[in-house]
Amino acid sequence: MIIAKQGEFDPVPLAALLPGAISLIAPFALLKENRVVDGIPMSGFQLAGAWNWILIGVFILVFLASFLKKTLWRSVLYGGSGLLCFWAMAWLLVRGSFLLPEGAAPRISPAWGFWGLPIAAYVLIDHSRIFRFRFGGLVLLTLLILPTALLFSGGRGEAISVMREWSARKDRFGAEFVVHLRLFLTAVGGATLLGIPLGVQAARGGRSGASVVSFVDAAQTIPSMALFGLLMAPLAALSQAFPLLRTLGVRGIGAAPALIALTLYALLPIVRNTVVGLEQVPDSALEAGLGMGMSPPQLFWRVQWPMALPYVLTGLKTASVQAVGNTAVAALIGAGGLGMMIFQGLGQSAPDLILLGVIPLVLLAVGVDRIWGFVILRTVSPGLSTVGGDS
Amino acid sequence: MTLEWKKVSKRFGDKQAVDELSLEVPEGELLVLIGPSGCGKTTSLKMINRLVDPQTGSVLVGGRDVSHVPAVELRRHIGYVIQHVGLFPHMRVSENVGAVPKLLGWSKEKIEQRVHELLELVGLPPQDYAQSWPAHLSGGEAQRVGVARALAADPPVLLMDEPFGAVDPLTREILQREFLRIQSTLGKTVVFVTHDLDEAIRLGDRIAVMNEGRLVAAAPPAELLLNADPFIRDFTGEDRALRRLARLSVGQALGDATPMKSASRRDASVGAIRTDATLKEALSQMLEAGETSLEAFSPAGRSMGTLTLEDLLERAAGEVAS
Ligand SMILES: Nc1ncnc2c1ncn2[C@@H]1O[C@H](COP(=O)(O)OP(=O)(O)OP(=O)(O)O)[C@@H](O)[C@H]1O
Ligand SMILES: [Mg+2]
Numbered sequence: 059m060i061i062a063k064q065g066e067f068d069p070v071p072l073a074a075l076l077p078g079a080i081s082l083i084a085p086f087a088l089l090k091e092n093r094v095v096d097g098i099p100m101s102g103f104q105l106a107g108a109w110n111w112i113l114i115g116v117f118i119l120v121f122l123a124s125f126l127k128k129t130l131w132r133s134v135l136y137g138g139s140g141l142l143c144f145w146a147m148a149w150l151l152v153r154g155s156f157l158l159p160e161g162a163a164p165r166i167s168p169a170w171g172f173w174g175l176p177i178a179a180y181v182l183i184d185h186s187r188i189f190r191f192r193f194g195g196l197v198l199l200t201l202l203i204l205p206t207a208l209l210f211s212g213g214r215g216e217a218i219s220v221m222r223e224w225s226a227r228k229d230r231f232g233a234e235f236v237v238h239l240r241l242f243l244t245a246v247g248g249a250t251l252l253g254i255p256l257g258v259q260a261a262r263g264g265r266s267g268a269s270v271v272s273f274v275d276a277a278q279t280i281p282s283m284a285l286f287g288l289l290m291a292p293l294a295a296l297s298q299a300f301p302l303l304r305t306l307g308v309r310g311i312g313a314a315p316a317l318i319a320l321t322l323y324a325l326l327p328i329v330r331n332t333v334v335g336l337e338q339v340p341d342s343a344l345e346a347g348l349g350m351g352m353s354p355p356q357l358f359w360r361v362q363w364p365m366a367l368p369y370v371l372t373g374l375k376t377a378s379v380q381a382v383g384n385t386a387v388a389a390l391i392g393a394g395g396l397g398m399m400i401f402q403g404l405g406q407s408a409p410d411l412i413l414l415g416v417i418p419l420v421l422l423a424v425g426v427d428r429i430w431g432f433v434i435l436r437t438v439s440p441g442l443s444t445v446g447g448d449s
Numbered sequence: 450m451t452l453e454w455k456k457v458s459k460r461f462g463d464k465q466a467v468d469e470l471s472l473e474v475p476e477g478e479l480l481v482l483i484g485p486s487g488c489g490k491t492t493s494l495k496m497i498n499r500l501v502d503p504q505t506g507s508v509l510v511g512g513r514d515v516s517h518v519p520a521v522e523l524r525r526h527i528g529y530v531i532q533h534v535g536l537f538p539h540m541r542v543s544e545n546v547g548a549v550p551k552l553l554g555w556s557k558e559k560i561e562q563r564v565h566e567l568l569e570l571v572g573l574p575p576q577d578y579a580q581s582w583p584a585h586l587s588g589g590e591a592q593r594v595g596v597a598r599a600l601a602a603d604p605p606v607l608l609m610d611e612p613f614g615a616v617d618p619l620t621r622e623i624l625q626r627e628f629l630r631i632q633s634t635l636g637k638t639v640v641f642v643t644h645d646l647d648e649a650i651r652l653g654d655r656i657a658v659m660n661e662g663r664l665v666a667a668a669p670p671a672e673l674l675l676n677a678d679p680f681i682r683d684f685t686g687e688d689r690a691l692r693r694l695a696r697l698s699v700g701q702a703l704g705d706a707t708p709m710k711s712a713s714r715r716d717a718s719v720g721a722i723r724t725d726a727t728l729k730e731a732l733s734q735m736l737e738a739g740e741t742s743l744e745a746f747s748p749a750g751r752s753m754g755t756l757t758l759e760d761l762l763e764r765a766a767g768e769v770a771s
Contacts, residue, residue, distance in 0.1 A: 342535030349498060349531060350549045350598075351524035360548075364539045439539035441582035 070185045071124045071136060075117055078143055078178035082106075082113060084171030087154045091161040093222075093408065099169055100157070105150045116142050120182070133187045140182030141201055147175040148206040155217035167219040167410055195428070219410035220417065231399070235418060238395035242385045245317055246378050249324035253377075254370065256325075257332025271329060278326045285322065286391045289315035316385075316393035323384055324377040331373025335366030368438045375430035382423045386415070396422075450511040450605040450638050451476050452497060457506030458662075459492055466492040467503070468662035479632060479639040480667075481653035483646065484684075489662040490642045491532065494608050497640065498527045510606065525552055528599030528607040528637075532614065534591050536583040542568070542594050543579040549602045567597040572627055589620040596628065600635070607639045613648070625651055646685060650674075650692055658684060670696060690765040691729055699731055699745050700724035702764055703754050721746055724753050732761050 081102045088097030103110055116139045123135045151166055158164040183189065189198045215221055224231055256270045280288065293315050297304045339362050347361045389397025399415030402408075452474040459467040467489040474480045482490045495501040496508045499520040508515045515523055536545050544551075546567055547560040555563070568575040571593040583591060592613055599607060613624045625648060632639065643649055649656045650670045657667040658681060665680050666673060674685055674693045685692065699722055722731050722743045731743055741758040 340533075340535070342531060342533040343537055345500070345531050346529075346535035346537070346598075349500060349524060349529040351521045351526075351552055353521050356552065361537060365537075441539045441541065441584060 068124045068128075068132075071120045071182060074140075074143075074178040074181035074185075075120060077174035077181075078117060079174070081147075081171050081174030081178070084174070085169035086150060086171045088167045088169050089154060089158050090165050090167060090219075091159050092163055093165065093219075093410070097167060100154060101171065102146075102150055102175075105153045105157070106146075107153070113146060130188075136182045137186030137188040140179045140186060143175045143179035143182065144202055145205050145209070147172070147179070148209045150175075151218050152209050152214050155214065158217055163222060165217055165219040165222045165410070168413070220413045223408075223410045223414045231414065234395055234398050237393075238385055238397075238422075241313065241316060241320065241388060241393060241395055242378075242381045245320035245385070246324050246374070246381050248317070248321045249328055249377060249381075250374060252321070253325045253328030253373075254332050257329045257370075258336065260329065261333045261336035271333065274322070274326045274329050277322045285319045286315055286388070289318055290391065293318075311392040313393050315391055316388035320381055320384055320388060324381050327373040327376040327380070328370075329373075331369045331376075332366065335369025335373075336362055338369070339365045364439060365442065368434065368442055371430065371434045371438065375427065375434070378426045378430060379423050382419065382426055386419055451509070452606065452638060452640065453509040454493065454496065455507045455509065457493075457496060457503040457508060459489075459496070459501060459503050465662050467496070469506070470659075470662070470664055471506075472657055472664055472667060474638055474640060476638055477636045479641060479652060479654045481649040481656045482640060482642045482659060483644060483649045483656055484659035484665075486644060488659045490644075490659060491610055493659070494610055494640055494642055497606070497608055498524045498529055525549060525602065526604050526606070528602075528604040530595045530599045530607070530609040530612040532610040532642075534595045534615070536586075536591055536594055536598070538583050540583075541579065542573075542581050542583065542586070543575075545583065545594055546597045546601055548598060553602055563601060564597075567600055570600070570631060571597045573597070588616045589624060592616060592624060593627075596631075600631075605638060607637045609639065610642045611644070612641070614643075621648070628652070646692070650696060660684075691732075694728035694732060694761065694765055697728045697764055698724065699726050699728065699743075699756055700747075700753065702728055702731075702756060702760050703745055720744070722756065723748060728761055728764055731756055735761075 083101055083103065085099035086102040086105060087100050089100060090097035102113070106113060119135060120139050123132050126132050151168075154166040158166060183198065189195065209215070210218070210221075216225065256274075260268060260271050277285070290311060294311075343361055343365065344357065347357045352360065385393075385395050386397035386400060389395050389401055396415045396419050400412050400419075403411030403413075403415060454470045454472045457467060457470050458465070470489075470493055472480075482493060484490055492501055496503050497510060497515070499515055499518075502516065510518075510523070510527070537548070540548070543561075543564045546564045550560045550563055564579065565575045568578055573590060573593055578586075578590070578594075583594070586594065592615070596609075596612060599609070613621045613628075616624065629652060641652060643652075653670055655667055655669050656673050658665045658673070660680055666676055666678060668676065671693065673681065674689045674696075676682070676685075682689075703724070720734060720738045720740055720743045722734060722745055724745050724747050734743060735741060735758060743756045745753040745756050747753050
């Protein structure tokens with residue numbers, strides 16, 4: 059039987075259809091003459107015009123498929139319609155930009171209904187199994203980006219609000235992006251160089267190690283804004299007292315307090331995971347190593363470190379992903395970065411500018427997460443993960 | 450290589466783990482250390498490779514006081530199978546087995562060849578097991594890898610701390626039999642810790658019984674089972690007469706006599722037993738059949754004489770030196 063027996067009905071795609079439908083019914087985009095005017099709301103249906111039946115057809119297909127037996131074909135349908143939702147999102151924006159009124163720089167801004175389609179795409183693709191193979195992630199990325207880029211090419215995408223904001227401040231954007239990267243990389247790099255030795259020390263059970271852990275723990279409980287504030291006064295005082303520091307760029311505001319705070323924040327997951335990683339190494343492995351005649355450094359590098367590695371790397375991953383976001387907050391004390399766009403956008407009530415900061419921020423966080431995932435996969439011994447039967 | 454504990458004592462806090470232990474192990478002997486949990490077996494064993502240093506007394510390996518030998522150097526030449534196997538989960542089986550040779554700086558080819566040899570020796574075909582991860586091994590396979598790892602650098606001394614502890618009785622028996630086979634070809638000096646009396650009797654050339662840190666007795670299994678010391682009597686159990694019978698084969702009881710040329714005709718009224726069966730099995734067979742004698746046959750089918758209940762009584766009482 060191809061119709062699902064009881065218990066095989068799959069509710070997940072229905073959870074994707076709901077936001078998808080919202081995109082079609084609710085205001086999907088605002089057509090504006092310029093940046094400040096209110097704009098005309100348009101729903102997905104209105105933008106799609108005569109092409110509506112494609113979207114509706116896809117939704118009905120997904121709905122029917124959720125009653126079908128679990129097969130590869132069902133998975134293909136989910137994955138395919140997920141991709142379609144994503145492409146439709148880009149395509150509707152391009153459709154909308156053709157309907158724009160005349161003006162110096164008319165623009166189409168995503169409205170709240172816009173987000174339904176990417177959410178539907180995410181749920182459907184995540185639920186499908188078809189991209190779960192060796193280079194599946196890469197194939198998926200290409201399938202998402204390439205058609206979208208083609209749709210937007212040849213000036214068809216330039217009326218989209220985020221693009222407008224971007225082309226108005228290309229150079230600033232590039233500069234802030236680089237500042238953001240530099241801040242976040244320096245903080246994570248510093249926290250790694252500091253945190254791993256501290257964690258190793260703490261795991262050895264030294265008193266200094268234990269006090270370091272409690273200090274780092276305490277630092278983490280201070281909200282980031284407060285920590286930035288706390289650091290401003292002493293750094294400003296230091297900078298006043300020592301002109302040398304001032305010439306080095308240490309001031310109450312700017313990169314110095316931002317870096318200190320970001321490093322402190324990144325420290326916790328790194329120290330914590332290093333300690334946990336080393337402490338979970340079973341005594342039997344240590345005894346076997348000692349008993350066969352390993353010297354303490356050999357025991358560390360051949361047994362303790364490789365067995366702690368998955369924990370340490372997971373700590374680095376957590377610290378990095380968090381640092382991407384925390385760095386945005388650092389813009390508040392004048393350290394620059396993508397946070398600048400976001401806070402400026404908030405100040406000017408310009409949602410398009412906020413998006414120009416948020417979108418690359420999210421992509422950066424996802425990218426960093428994926429890169430660490432890859433590093434973990436490549437460097438951690440397969441013997442340490444019980445899943446995957448490679449042998 | 451000989452081993453010797455010379456009046457060694459070790460206390461942890463106010464717990465006297467080992468108390469004035471003196472014991473010698475001659476070259477090539479398989480000595481079993483046995484005793485109740487917490488009696489100091491592991492502690493005594495670890496004194497040999499200096500994982501524990503005694504507070505008083507000395508431990509000699511090959512006549513040399515181990516406290517004068519650098520610990521790392523000493524340990525690389527003593528095989529050690531720890532109580533909980535302790536394979537390195539991040540290394541493949543081949544890397545686990547090759548760990549000590551690698552510490553000793555052997556060449557890659559030599560290590561690979563040695564690993565191959567050892568896996569064959571412990572009954573794990575290298576083509577199936579060399580590349581596996583410890584997490585994918587069964588308990589028995591892991592124990593075999595543990596033994597192979599300890600044997601890797603061909604150490605003259607082997608320390609084994611309940612090496613077959615964590616497996617089911619059947620696998621345990623197979624592992625014991627294979628270990629005896631390996632030991633008969635390698636002839637290492639072995640100290641083997643267990644708290645399983647059957648295992649001790651089956652494997653040991655000599656059994657040393659410990660209690661509360663002290664050595665109570667050290668004797669070959671047959672003698673130990675006759676020992677009148679109250680603790681030993683208690684420890685060896687109500688059925689120690691049966692254990693004695695289980696140690697001897699029918700052939701041994703008949704004195705490995707030359708085959709009797711005349712008695713080739715089988716008496717149909719008498720049960721038959723093979724000479725490689727144990728006396729315990731013979732007794733069981735007599736009880737079951739309600740007979741007092743059995744005719745013994747060699748595995749090749751030749752009649753070897755008649756085993757009587759009197760023979761069994763004599764043996765069980767230990768009146769005949771084995
Ligand atoms: N490192 C240590 N610190 C404190 N006490 C210890 C230590 N090692 C052993 N002991 C104690 O010394 C005594 C003897 O321990 P040991 O491990 O030698 O016993 P065992 O005969 O091997 O027991 P089991 O059969 O349970 O393995 C026990 O009471 C144990 O608690
Ligand atoms: Mg023990």
